[in-house]
Amino acid sequence: MLKYIVKRLLTSIPVLLIITMVIFGVVKSMPGDEVSAYLGPGTRATAVIRQQARVKYGLDKPLPEQYVRWLGRTLTGNLGTSTTLRKPVGEVIGSYVWNTFILNAAALIIALIFAIPIGIRQAVKKGSFEDNFWTVFSLLGISVPTFFFGLVLIFFVGLRIDWMPISGMRDTMLANFGYSSIWQEIGDILLHMILPTTVLAFGTFATFSRYVRNSMVEVINQDYIRTARAKGLKEKTVIYRHAFKNALIPLVTLLGMYIPSLFSGATILETVFVWPGIGKVLIDGINQRDSALVCACLVFSAILMILGNLLSDVCYSLVDPRVKVDG
C-alpha cells in the first residue's frame, strides 16, 4: 500500500509540472498591467519608476525565464508576496484556507447526514411518492446555481425577515472590539455560517443523494440481496449491511474526490456571502492582477486534486476486496 502511494506521488510530479506551466502561462496572459499591481492601485508612476519596478520584479525577462525563476522560488517554499494583501502568499493561504475548510466541512457533513438515509429510503421505496419527491428536490439542488440560491436566501431570510447575517464571517462590531469569550466568538461564526452552509449543503446533498439512490437501486436488485433475504436476515440488516456496503463503493470514490475541494474553496459562493475563504481570495486576486497569489492558489488546487484522486483510489481498495492496490 505504502509503495503504491509513493509510486503514485512520484508519477504525479510530471503532471504537476505541466499544470504549473499552464497556470503560469494563463496568469501571465491575463489582461492588465502587472506593474501597476505591484506599485499599488491608483499610483501615478513615471515611465522611469515603472521600468525600475519591472526590472526589480524580474518582469523584463522573457516568459520562460520568469517561469523557471518562479518555479524555483515556489519549490523552495517561497510563494512570493501578494500585491493586494501585502503579505507573503504562504501566510495568506495558510490563514484563509481554514475559513474555507470549516464552511465546506460543515456543509459536507450535513449533506451526508441527510443524503445517505434519504438516498437509501428512496432506493428501497423506488417509484413511490417519497422517492419522486426527493428526486425532484435533488434535481433542484443540482440545477439551481449556488449564486442564485444564495441571493434568494440573502434576500428573503437575511433582508426581508432579518433573521441572520448575510455576509462575512464575523460581526464587525464584535470582531473589532473583541469577543467577551471564545464561546461568543464561536457562536458568532456559526451564525454567519448558516446561510452559506445551507446553500453548499443543498447542492452537495443533491449530488450525494442521487448517487446513494442510484447505487442502492442497482445493488438491491442483485442476486446476493435475494440470498441475504433467503438466509432469514431482517430487512434492515439486508439493506444496511449487505446492500449498503456494496453501494458504498462508488460513493467512496466520489467522497475521495470531494475531500480536497473542502480546502480549495467555493469561489462563487464565497464571493456571494463575502466569506473570507480561499475562493474569495482567488477572485479578488484575479481582479487585481495579483499574479503570485493567483498562481499559488491554482497550484494549491491542482495538488489537492491529485491528492484527491489518490485518496479515492486508496479508499476504493479499502471498501472493495476485489480491488487490490500494489506497486
Added chain:
Amino acid sequence: MSEEIKNTAEPKANNKILEVDNLRVYFHTKKGDSKAVDGNHFDMYENQTLAIVGESGCGKSVTAMSILGLVSEPGEIMPGSKILYTGNGKNVDLAKASDAEIQDIRGNEISMIFQEPMTSLNPVFTVGEQIMENIRIHEDISDEEAKARTIKLLGQVGISRPDEVFNNYPFQMSGGMNQRVMIAMALSCSPKLLIADEPTTALDVTIQAQILMLMNQLKNELGTSIMLITHDLGVVAQVADWVNVMYAGKVVETADVQTLFKNPKHPYTIGLMSSMPSLATEGSRLNVIEGTVPNPVYLPKGCYFADRCKHCMQKCLESQPPVVEFENGHKAACFLYEEAEQKGE
C-alpha cells in the same frame, strides 16, 4: 375454476412437511395480471426429492420463491393460496405468515440454493462470514463455535483446505466452488427442506454431476427434503423421487420418477421426453415442441398447451382439461384420457 392436479401419493410412509394448496402468484403489470403461478398444488414429504420441471417462464422459480416469501413487487401471492409448512412440529401458513415468522424459517428450516453461484454471494464479504452469518442469526452460539462449524461444513461439501477458503472472497473462487459454498450455507442450520433452483445450470457438466451427488449424499445423511427446480430431465432422472411437470403456471402431470419416464401421459411431458438428445437416435434431427408458451397475461380459455399439442381437439380450446388419475398417484390434466377414465369407472 377447473380441477387442478394434486400429488397425494406418499412415496414412503414419511411425514408431510409442506402442503401447497391453490398457490397463485400474479405479477401486476400495466397490461394486466401476469399469472406466473396459477393454481399449484403439491405436497412434500420428509426425505423426498421433488423435481419441478418445465421450460423457462412456466412458474417453477416463482413457486420456489413464494415458499420463502421472496416474491417481490409487483408480484403477489394471491389470497386463498396456502403454503402450509409442517416440519419440525410447526404449523405455519407461509403465504400468510408475518415477516418475523418467515425470517425465522428462512435459512433455518427451509433454505435455498440459487441458479447463479457467482452472483448469489455477496462480493464484499468472505465466504466464511457469509456462512457464519446464517448460523449466528438462527442459533445462539459463540463466534468460535460458528467458525468451527463453518469450516466443518466447507469440508463436508467437498472443499479442500476449508480453513483457507473460509477467508476467501467469492471472486477468488470458481463457480463450482461458490455453489458448494452456497450449499454449505443452505445446510448450515440443518434445514428440513432445501429448495434448489436450477443449482447446476451455470456449471459445467463434470461439476454438475459432483454437485448433484453431493446433494443426494447430504439428503441421505441429514434426511433433508429437496425441492429441485430444473429444466434438465437428465438431472431429474438422477436424483428425483417424484416429479411435477409444470406448464404455463400449472402442474400438468405428476408422478414418481420411474413412472413418469416410462409412461408419460400428458402430451407436453411426452414432448419434453422426446426433445432430449439421445445417442440412440444418432443422425436424426432433435425433436422440438413447436410454438411457444402462451403469454401469462393473456392465457387462453381452454388448455394452455392446446395450440402446441398434436392431439388438440375442439374441447381442448373451449375448457380446461380434467385431471385424470392413473395408478400410484400418477395424474395428468388432459382430455385424452378422460374417456378411458370414464370407461374404467
